[in-house]
Amino acid sequence: MPESPASKPDSRPETRRVLVCQYQSCLRNGSAAVLAAFEAQPVAGVTIEACSCQGQCNTGPTVRVTPDEIWYCRVKPTDVPLIVEEHLKGGKPVEALFNPRIHARYYY
Numbered sequence: 001m002p003e004s005p006a007s008k009p010d011s012r013p014e015t016r017r018v019l020v021c022q023y024q025s026c027l028r029n030g031s032a033a034v035l036a037a038f039e040a041q042p043v044a045g046v047t048i049e050a051c052s053c054q055g056q057c058n059t060g061p062t063v064r065v066t067p068d069e070i071w072y073c074r075v076k077p078t079d080v081p082l083i084v085e086e087h088l089k090g091g092k093p094v095e096a097l098f099n100p101r102i103h104a105r106y107y108y
C-alpha cells in the first residue's frame, strides 16, 4: 500500500533566515542600515527579514540566523559582507561577531 503524502517526512531543507531586529534599541544603533546591507546582497536560499526585539537590546543591532541559531551582536553595515561571504555562502559563522551572551563557550 502506498504511503500517504501526509505520513512522509518533509525532506526539503529548511530555508535559512537572517532576522535583523528593527525594534527601538537596535534601530537607534543603526539596524535599518544593517537590514538594507543584507537586502543589497541577496543569497540564494536565504531570506532576509526584519524582526521585532530579540531580547538582546544592549548588544544591538542584533542579527539572528536560523536554523543555525547563530546570534550576531553590534552588527554594522560594514560587517555584512563578511557575514554574507563566510557564513551565508561559505557555511562558516563569523565567530568574532558572535553575541557572547548566547555563544558564551567561545569566550572562556
Ligand code: FES
Pocket: 021, 022, 023, 024, 025, 026, 027, 052, 053, 054, 055, 056, 057, 058, 060, 061, 062
Ligand atoms: S531592540 Fe533589538 S534585540 Fe531588543
